[in-house]
Amino acid sequence: xxxxxxxxxxxxxSGHEAPLTxxxxxxxxxxxxxxxxxxxxxxxxDLQDCIILVFGQPRTAVFAHIDSIGFTVRYGRQLVRIxxxxxxxxxxxxxxxxxGSIECTLTVDEQTGALGYEFNRDIERGTxxxxxxxxxxTAEAVQSCYLDNRLGVWTALRLCETLEHGIVAFSxxxxxxxxxxxxxxxxxxxxxxxxxxxxxxxxxxxxxxxxGQGCVISLRDSLIPRxxxxxxxxxxxxxxxxxxxxxVEGSGGSDGKELQHGxxxxxxxxxxxxxxxxxxxxELVYKADIDSMLRLYQVLMQEL
Amino acid sequence: xxxxxxxxxxxxxSGHEAPLTxxxxxxxxxxxxxxxxxxxxxxxxDLQDCIILVFGQPRTAVFAHIDSIGFTVRYGRQLVRIxxxxxxxxxxxxxxxxxGSIECTLTVDEQTGALGYEFNRDIERGTxxxxxxxxxxTAEAVQSCYLDNRLGVWTALRLCETLEHGIVAFSxxxxxxxxxxxxxxxxxxxxxxxxxxxxxxxxxxxxxxxxGQGCVISLRDSLIPRxxxxxxxxxxxxxxxxxxxxxVEGSGGSDGKELQHGxxxxxxxxxxxxxxxxxxxxELVYKADIDSMLRLYQVLMQEL
Amino acid sequence: xxxxxxxxxxxxxSGHEAPLTxxxxxxxxxxxxxxxxxxxxxxxxDLQDCIILVFGQPRTAVFAHIDSIGFTVRYGRQLVRIxxxxxxxxxxxxxxxxxGSIECTLTVDEQTGALGYEFNRDIERGTxxxxxxxxxxTAEAVQSCYLDNRLGVWTALRLCETLEHGIVAFSxxxxxxxxxxxxxxxxxxxxxxxxxxxxxxxxxxxxxxxxGQGCVISLRDSLIPRxxxxxxxxxxxxxxxxxxxxxVEGSGGSDGKELQHGxxxxxxxxxxxxxxxxxxxxELVYKADIDSMLRLYQVLMQEL
Numbered sequence: 001x002x003x004x005x006x007x008x009x010x011x012x013x014s015g016h017e018a019p020l021t022x023x024x025x026x027x028x029x030x031x032x033x034x035x036x037x038x039x040x041x042x043x044x045x046d047l048q049d050c051i052i053l054v055f056g057q058p059r060t061a062v063f064a065h066i067d068s069i070g071f072t073v074r075y076g077r078q079l080v081r082i083x084x085x086x087x088x089x090x091x092x093x094x095x096x097x098x099x100g101s102i103e104c105t106l107t108v109d110e111q112t113g114a115l116g117y118e119f120n121r122d123i124e125r126g127t128x129x130x131x132x133x134x135x136x137x138t139a140e141a142v143q144s145c146y147l148d149n150r151l152g153v154w155t156a157l158r159l160c161e162t163l164e165h166g167i168v169a170f171s172x173x174x175x176x177x178x179x180x181x182x183x184x185x186x187x188x189x190x191x192x193x194x195x196x197x198x199x200x201x202x203x204x205x206x207x208x209x210x211x212g213q214g215c216v217i218s219l220r221d222s223l224i225p226r227x228x229x230x231x232x233x234x235x236x237x238x239x240x241x242x243x244x245x246x247x248v249e250g251s252g253g254s255d256g257k258e259l260q261h262g263x264x265x266x267x268x269x270x271x272x273x274x275x276x277x278x279x280x281x282x283e284l285v286y287k288a289d290i291d292s293m294l295r296l297y298q299v300l301m302q303e304l
Numbered sequence: 305x306x307x308x309x310x311x312x313x314x315x316x317x318s319g320h321e322a323p324l325t326x327x328x329x330x331x332x333x334x335x336x337x338x339x340x341x342x343x344x345x346x347x348x349x350d351l352q353d354c355i356i357l358v359f360g361q362p363r364t365a366v367f368a369h370i371d372s373i374g375f376t377v378r379y380g381r382q383l384v385r386i387x388x389x390x391x392x393x394x395x396x397x398x399x400x401x402x403x404g405s406i407e408c409t410l411t412v413d414e415q416t417g418a419l420g421y422e423f424n425r426d427i428e429r430g431t432x433x434x435x436x437x438x439x440x441x442t443a444e445a446v447q448s449c450y451l452d453n454r455l456g457v458w459t460a461l462r463l464c465e466t467l468e469h470g471i472v473a474f475s476x477x478x479x480x481x482x483x484x485x486x487x488x489x490x491x492x493x494x495x496x497x498x499x500x501x502x503x504x505x506x507x508x509x510x511x512x513x514x515x516g517q518g519c520v521i522s523l524r525d526s527l528i529p530r531x532x533x534x535x536x537x538x539x540x541x542x543x544x545x546x547x548x549x550x551x552v553e554g555s556g557g558s559d560g561k562e563l564q565h566g567x568x569x570x571x572x573x574x575x576x577x578x579x580x581x582x583x584x585x586x587e588l589v590y591k592a593d594i595d596s597m598l599r600l601y602q603v604l605m606q607e608l
Numbered sequence: 609x610x611x612x613x614x615x616x617x618x619x620x621x622s623g624h625e626a627p628l629t630x631x632x633x634x635x636x637x638x639x640x641x642x643x644x645x646x647x648x649x650x651x652x653x654d655l656q657d658c659i660i661l662v663f664g665q666p667r668t669a670v671f672a673h674i675d676s677i678g679f680t681v682r683y684g685r686q687l688v689r690i691x692x693x694x695x696x697x698x699x700x701x702x703x704x705x706x707x708g709s710i711e712c713t714l715t716v717d718e719q720t721g722a723l724g725y726e727f728n729r730d731i732e733r734g735t736x737x738x739x740x741x742x743x744x745x746t747a748e749a750v751q752s753c754y755l756d757n758r759l760g761v762w763t764a765l766r767l768c769e770t771l772e773h774g775i776v777a778f779s780x781x782x783x784x785x786x787x788x789x790x791x792x793x794x795x796x797x798x799x800x801x802x803x804x805x806x807x808x809x810x811x812x813x814x815x816x817x818x819x820g821q822g823c824v825i826s827l828r829d830s831l832i833p834r835x836x837x838x839x840x841x842x843x844x845x846x847x848x849x850x851x852x853x854x855x856v857e858g859s860g861g862s863d864g865k866e867l868q869h870g871x872x873x874x875x876x877x878x879x880x881x882x883x884x885x886x887x888x889x890x891e892l893v894y895k896a897d898i899d900s901m902l903r904l905y906q907v908l909m910q911e912l
Contacts, residue, residue, distance in 0.1 A: 014832055015828070015832035015833060015834055015835050016834075016835040018835070018836055045803075045873070046803070046873055047873060048834055048873045048875070049834070072827070072828055072832075072856055073856070074816065074856045074857075074858075075814075075815055075816030075856065076815075076816075080828070080856060080857070080858035081858060082832065125816070125827070125854050125856055126827035126828075126854055126856050128835075173832070173868075176831070176832055177830070177831050177832075177868065177869075178868075178869065179831070179868040179869055180873075182869060182870060182871040183870075183871045183872055183873050185871070186871040258869075262871065263871060
């Protein structure tokens with residue numbers, strides 16, 4: 001879990017993913033020689049801070065978003081949300097501005113809900129703050145901020161080790177309105193003819209989805225993927241013997257949203273471990289579900 | 305109205321349009337030989353469950369969505385909406401899961417508004433339920449679930465009988481967030497140079513739009529189509545002598561939304577009969593308005 | 609400011625931008641011969657009512673929307689909003705229908721908030737009404753309806769006088785759901801390889817943005833542009849010595865929204881003067897901020 005910890009510790013809120021992109025490009029350069037198949041690596045300004053890895057003759061693409069939720073410093077000592085972080089007075093936030101590194105405390109006005117910070121000085125307008133990472137590991141689970149979606153990124157990187165045919169795409173802005181999957185989807189479809197997607201992301205423990213009972217295959221959230229594709233995924237999962245759970249929600253979204261709304265006929269399905277304490281500094285995922293997630297991805301990328 | 309009844313009876317909620325697609329492909333194969341012009345039929349995985357028919361040298365495309373509203377079974381005996389169905393305790397719902405066919409009753413919790421079902425067994429998670437079809441016809445009107453938009457589909461099919469130049473596109477997911485018109489619009493524009501659209505769908509009887517007074521030409525809903533195009537349509541309708549009504553709304557949407565937001569310069573206009581009891585099992589449309597709708601489409605496809 | 613006044617006086621609500629398009633094409637034809645570089649002028653049905661001007665070897669595109677907010681006449685004497693105009697009983701509205709030109713008064717129902725009009729006759733269904741223009745100028749400021757965004761259009765036109773390399777795009781529908789920037793962005797990216805954008809529009813005076821203290825560079829609104837691009841703009845502005853202010857908001861949007869959500873990897877940043885009395889007939893902008901805006905655009909288009 002050393003890699004996962006490192007991923008969780010890198011600050012990369014939506015719009016400022018570059019530090020994690022840099023880490024990933026370095027990691028890929030170092031580790032790809034040990035992978036079963038050497039991928040083609042697409043990156044650079046035409047992909048902004050995204051990365052596409054192409055293995056063999058791809059039929060399916062995995063999308064894992066690298067950005068996280070956080071806060072932007074506004075005027076006075078006000079904060080504005082990046083994505084939908086949980087807020088509680090006392091959460092520890094970190095960042096950096098022209099005056100140096102920052103460790104401060106989130107404040108939530110009890111009356112108005114207005115967000116602010118406590119620190120020994122004013123922070124520069126526009127500075128991004130993210131949760132301070134307190135990575136915890138037991139025999140049973142991992143707990144940290146940003147398991148959503150550094151655990152998806154981790155799964156995608158581990159998948160790369162044995163992947164023979166497929167695409168792994170690291171996307172941006174998922175937590176805050178999207179904005180990269182549209183062009184990733186276009187490029188992948190036009191250049192490689194791929195239109196099958198798996199959204200490699202973290203979902204919620206709910207009354208119908210339980211921690212420790214396996215990776216989630218989502219039948220729907222706020223959007224409804226094409227039934228015939230989701231059914232194929234269910235059948236592969238069923239035949240594999242790997243534990244999994246089915247999710248049915250009326251709300252929530254993912255990179256699947258941009259695939260659904262893009263100008264290519266993508267089939268997509270959300271497949272990911274469930275977490276508790278969503279969007280807090282204490283996101284918790286069971287190791288059994290991480291294991292199930294990785295194994296499911298390995299099988300799906302072979303069979304789809 | 306036998307064809308309309310058959311269309312209304314086929315369950316095809318958003319995301320699971322395949323059964324209606326199959327019916328349409330079969331219908332087209334059977335009936336196209338009797339049509340004035342033989343269309344090119346585009347279908348298959350690159351169009352997911354959509355169909356495009358190309359007649360002659362097209363200048364204008366008709367979009368008719370084939371999906372319907374409905375419900376997805378969640379956990380316990382909960383239901384989640386597909387699109388925006390009206391809900392009342394007692395509505396009859398039908399579906400099918402691994403244990404067989406289902407006829408159950410919708411329940412709406414009076415306190416919380418939570419949706420559920422009453423049935424003699426639990427229904428499999430993720431199963432789709434749709435309104436049970438009770439098709440009624442009088443001398444004056446037809447009444448059924450899903451006239452929105454099986455009546456649009458019916459009009460499009462009847463239009464095909466005499467169409468010389470034009471495109472008829474059957475789209476998916478309109479009732480639930482969209483997701484097919486973006487690629488239909490791209491393909492039609494790039495392959496055929498067509499950028500004029502008519503949205504062949506059903507609208508509402510309101511204080512300004514009355515049942516039996518003719519097909520509606522919508523000047524705007526939540527979006528505003530380009531004025532100059534809508535004016536051309538008004539002038540053609542006016543000159544034709546066919547009864548029509550003008551609609552002006554501040555809310556509501558259609559496949560026009562995806563045309564408006566796509567990356568091609570589509571001009572679009574919603575043209576369709578008004579219905580009462582919208583999104584209930586008892587949608588009602590006057591035959592005079594159906595007649596006006598079909599005749600208006602015939603004229604518009606010639607003149608535009 | 610004669611040109612600005614003329615721009616403010618032309619009615620061109622979202623969806624009916626054609627009158628302003630016509631004015632601009634005429635203006636460009638007349639004045640381009642006096643500009644430093646002769647641009648290529650792209651217009652016509654494939655761009656609907658938009659215009660693209662291409663100067664030299666472009667690296668950056670300026671987007672200025674030409675549409676305005678307003679009202680559509682519904683049924684009876686009801687009005688529906690175009691975009692988000694401020695509403696107060698007594699605002700003077702103008703328009704034209706088949707019976708002739710219209711000068712009427714906005715009414716807002718105190719109980720329901722319902723919008724209507726007072727006039728000596730009924731107005732034709734679907735007629736657009738816009739604020740009556742009362743253009744005021746002092747030594748310090750200009751005040752009028754529709755400075756948002758006729759001042760952006762004015763700035764873009766003045767920028768054209770000296771622009772050597774770059775694109776100026778006049779867009780439509782910005783105030784009401786968008787719909788043109790997607791195809792403008794696609795065409796500009798595919799045809800000219802340009803993926804850097806400046807959104808030339810007007811923003812708000814707030815607790816952190818003050819009238820008269822310089823053009824605004826927005827670090828974020830409801831969406832978050834890519835950090836590295838915004839930082840480059842800040843550095844160029846800083847080095848230029850031109851007064852500017854930084855904005856950080858959690859809401860609001862612009863043409864940047866469509867750039868962010870399109871299928872090309874656009875970097876974008878909102879750069880524009882702040883105004884008071886937003887979306888009223890009395891929008892007010894300081895001349896110092898107009899001056900700062902134009903100079904900042906001149907520098908940015910050279911340096912980016």
